[in-house]
Amino acid sequence: MTISRFIPPQRTLMGPGPSDVSPRVLQALSQPTIGHLDPLFVGMMDEVKALLQYAFQTENPFTIAVSAPGSAGMEACFVNLIEAGDTVIVCRNGVFGDRMRENVERCGATAVMVDDEWGKPVDPAKVEQALRDNPQASVLAFVHAETSTGALSDAKALSALAKEHDCLTIVDAVTSLGGVPLLVDEWQLDAVYSGSQKCLSCVPGLSPVTFSPRAVEKMQKREQKVQSWFLDQSLVLGYWSGEGKRSYHHTAPVNSLYALHESLLMLQQEGLENAWQRHHDMHELLKSELEALGIAFLVEAPYRLPQLNAVAIPDGVDDASVRSRLLNEYNLEIGAGLGALAGKAWRIGLMGHTARKENIALCAKALKDVLG
Amino acid sequence: MTISRFIPPQRTLMGPGPSDVSPRVLQALSQPTIGHLDPLFVGMMDEVKALLQYAFQTENPFTIAVSAPGSAGMEACFVNLIEAGDTVIVCRNGVFGDRMRENVERCGATAVMVDDEWGKPVDPAKVEQALRDNPQASVLAFVHAETSTGALSDAKALSALAKEHDCLTIVDAVTSLGGVPLLVDEWQLDAVYSGSQKCLSCVPGLSPVTFSPRAVEKMQKREQKVQSWFLDQSLVLGYWSGEGKRSYHHTAPVNSLYALHESLLMLQQEGLENAWQRHHDMHELLKSELEALGIAFLVEAPYRLPQLNAVAIPDGVDDASVRSRLLNEYNLEIGAGLGALAGKAWRIGLMGHTARKENIALCAKALKDVLG
Numbered sequence: 001m002t003i004s005r006f007i008p009p010q011r012t013l014m015g016p017g018p019s020d021v022s023p024r025v026l027q028a029l030s031q032p033t034i035g036h037l038d039p040l041f042v043g044m045m046d047e048v049k050a051l052l053q054y055a056f057q058t059e060n061p062f063t064i065a066v067s068a069p070g071s072a073g074m075e076a077c078f079v080n081l082i083e084a085g086d087t088v089i090v091c092r093n094g095v096f097g098d099r100m101r102e103n104v105e106r107c108g109a110t111a112v113m114v115d116d117e118w119g120k121p122v123d124p125a126k127v128e129q130a131l132r133d134n135p136q137a138s139v140l141a142f143v144h145a146e147t148s149t150g151a152l153s154d155a156k157a158l159s160a161l162a163k164e165h166d167c168l169t170i171v172d173a174v175t176s177l178g179g180v181p182l183l184v185d186e187w188q189l190d191a192v193y194s195g196s197q198k199c200l201s202c203v204p205g206l207s208p209v210t211f212s213p214r215a216v217e218k219m220q221k222r223e224q225k226v227q228s229w230f231l232d233q234s235l236v237l238g239y240w241s242g243e244g245k246r247s248y249h250h251t252a253p254v255n256s257l258y259a260l261h262e263s264l265l266m267l268q269q270e271g272l273e274n275a276w277q278r279h280h281d282m283h284e285l286l287k288s289e290l291e292a293l294g295i296a297f298l299v300e301a302p303y304r305l306p307q308l309n310a311v312a313i314p315d316g317v318d319d320a321s322v323r324s325r326l327l328n329e330y331n332l333e334i335g336a337g338l339g340a341l342a343g344k345a346w347r348i349g350l351m352g353h354t355a356r357k358e359n360i361a362l363c364a365k366a367l368k369d370v371l372g
Numbered sequence: 373m374t375i376s377r378f379i380p381p382q383r384t385l386m387g388p389g390p391s392d393v394s395p396r397v398l399q400a401l402s403q404p405t406i407g408h409l410d411p412l413f414v415g416m417m418d419e420v421k422a423l424l425q426y427a428f429q430t431e432n433p434f435t436i437a438v439s440a441p442g443s444a445g446m447e448a449c450f451v452n453l454i455e456a457g458d459t460v461i462v463c464r465n466g467v468f469g470d471r472m473r474e475n476v477e478r479c480g481a482t483a484v485m486v487d488d489e490w491g492k493p494v495d496p497a498k499v500e501q502a503l504r505d506n507p508q509a510s511v512l513a514f515v516h517a518e519t520s521t522g523a524l525s526d527a528k529a530l531s532a533l534a535k536e537h538d539c540l541t542i543v544d545a546v547t548s549l550g551g552v553p554l555l556v557d558e559w560q561l562d563a564v565y566s567g568s569q570k571c572l573s574c575v576p577g578l579s580p581v582t583f584s585p586r587a588v589e590k591m592q593k594r595e596q597k598v599q600s601w602f603l604d605q606s607l608v609l610g611y612w613s614g615e616g617k618r619s620y621h622h623t624a625p626v627n628s629l630y631a632l633h634e635s636l637l638m639l640q641q642e643g644l645e646n647a648w649q650r651h652h653d654m655h656e657l658l659k660s661e662l663e664a665l666g667i668a669f670l671v672e673a674p675y676r677l678p679q680l681n682a683v684a685i686p687d688g689v690d691d692a693s694v695r696s697r698l699l700n701e702y703n704l705e706i707g708a709g710l711g712a713l714a715g716k717a718w719r720i721g722l723m724g725h726t727a728r729k730e731n732i733a734l735c736a737k738a739l740k741d742v743l744g
Contacts, residue, residue, distance in 0.1 A: 003640070005400070005637065006630060033385065033390050033575055034383045035383065039699075067577065068439060072439075072602045205439065230446075250442070251569055253628070333406075333407045
């Protein structure tokens with residue numbers, strides 16, 4: 001195999017992530033690498049923490065970016081808060097709820113599943129029943145914004161139920177952070193993880209996480225060591241902590257953190273409320289364009305995610321060939337269906353830097369042309 | 373806190389990693405992000421596999437980059453090859469051997485430690501004795517090039533002993549890959565992990581790994597599920613496999629993989645033997661400069677790593693203030709001692725793109741000026 005330099009095309013990324021990365025972020029990414037213990041880098045990490053606290057709307061001191069993708073952020077929450085023998089109530093209304101179950105079981109704990117239909121939000125009444133039926137449960141885990149279906153669940157209501165039953169919450173905010181309201185402190189969420197490559201529009205590979213003081217207390221009272229050394233947050237905190245000397249844990253992904261710093265700064269400069277509004281407005285515009293093409297949404301309006309639009313593939317249309325033509329002829333990526341929705345749905349993302357009028361115009365016209 | 377754009381200085385990185393990243397690699401890093409399931413990206417991943425096979429000198433089909441730093445690559449090897457109740461012989465002659473023990477124990481397995489002095493290589497006679505004394509052991513784990521001390525162990529001899537006693541090997545090649553000979557197939561190593569930010573001079577955040585067919589067979593025969601979902605290589609392989617359709621596992625760190633592709637391409641263009649020779653030659657040059665300053669090496673010549681030079685801090689010299697002056701006045705980073713060598717040693721890295729004459733000139737002159 002003769003291999004030469006890889007030069008990617010310029011795509012418009014309207015799938016479920018990664019989203020379009022702004023030139024500002026790419027430029028930050030390519031700054032010269034400095035040492036991960038360099039005082040200037042350590043100072044930048046403190047700023048990343050502060051910017052993440054703003055994005056998560058939290059004052060949790062333990063707010064960092066895990067040095068790996070969102071799946072590792074998910075695992076960091078589970079392995080640190082759960083011990084073998086625990087019972088965890090897991091809500092499943094798409095692919096990522098089932099991945100939560102995998103995590104629970106690999107911790108040697110029992111997952112009590114609360115199932116809802118794909119495309120529907122988690123039903124608080126079912127959760128309340130599960131909490132009543134399982135008083136031994138210590139954690140309630142749910143997905144705020146299901147990337148596989150585009151459905152938004154009521155994190156505030158689910159968290160209130162968990163609190164009533166003395167459970168901590170683990171919340172998947174991979175697709176919600178920066179795209180729709182997520183108020184970690186006001187809603188009293190305990191362990192929340194996200195991804196860099198969705199509504200933050202940073203490059204993929206980092207997972208912002210935040211842990212409430214209640215979650216930290218639970219970690220400190222563990223009887224067993226965390227099964228993952230890499231994700232053991234008691235060790236990671238020694239590295240991210242601003243107090244005194246940093247202790248070496250692993251080599252941080254220096255350049256990716258430059259990029260995250262810049263993308264969070266862009267969010268702060270725009271303002272979180274303005275970013276939510278922009279996602280909402282762009283969703284409305286996309287919706288009117290898609291409806292004009294006769295394309296129907298899979299998720300009902302009240303719990304539809306503006307940043308991830310799951311739509312039914314029209315009858316008689318070949319899924320793969322449409323996506324392939326959009327990619328090859330228009331440099332436009334839209335997402336395939338995942339799991340139960342494979343072949344039945346497209347997922348059109350409007351996340352972060354992607355949520356711009358020109359992208360919606362391109363998508364509407366290209367779809368119109370390709371669908372004939 | 374008012375936060376503005378972070379603009380790092382241009383440092384010369386002569387610590388234990390990250391090493392200097394070439395402008396070619398930084399340029400590749402900042403190419404536009406494309407989707408992680410884009411056919412063009414999938415094709416690039418196949419090239420990364422082929423280039424990694426060259427770097428590792430292996431034909432192992434299971435040769436990939438873990439989407440996280442070297443510590444996660446280490447953990448990927450342990451959690452996939454070890455099950456609760458197993459016995460693992462772990463060689464410890466520095467910080468990273470002890471981290472291997474942590475990994476073994478967190479898998480619920482027993483670590484039989486073979487200790488050697490810091491700065492010495494692993495003693496094959498002690499390993500042979502441990503293999504004889506522990507016929508139930510299934511894995512021998514050792515560090516090829518100890519980043520904490522700069523000592524090189526005889527991976528070929530240790531692997532031969534393991535084979536005689538029907539053990540698989542897990543080998544830490546974080547600092548050796550690309551800097552000194554590492555012949556995975558010829559030496560019959562089974563699970564080998566490295567880091568992107570050492571002699572490959574890519575940005576930190578990825579961990580090249582390779583698994584022999586024997587290691588893959590052992591994974592396939594596991595009785596228990598791998599305790600980590602993120603690092604379960606049976607799932608990851610479905611994503612990296614070139615055969616048929618890719619299955620989604622996690623979102624790959626797209627831009628970091630562009631950078632790894634470019635850094636591996638540079639290694640291929642230079643030629644692996646030439647890269648080893650360059651590290652050797654630059655080490656000889658650094659040695660003569662340091663000896664002229666009266667600075668002594670901690671590791672004896674026969675097993676001294678050319679790419680990581682651990683030297684004794686001269687009597688009466690203040691460790692922190694020298695490193696701080698080098699950094700602030702000369703933009704030059706050298707490494708502190710780690711663990712037992714903290715405050716006693718400096719670690720001067722000559723890894724990858726850092727191993728150039730101009731950097732040695734800078735280091736020698738700056739040290740001379742600062743030490744007075």
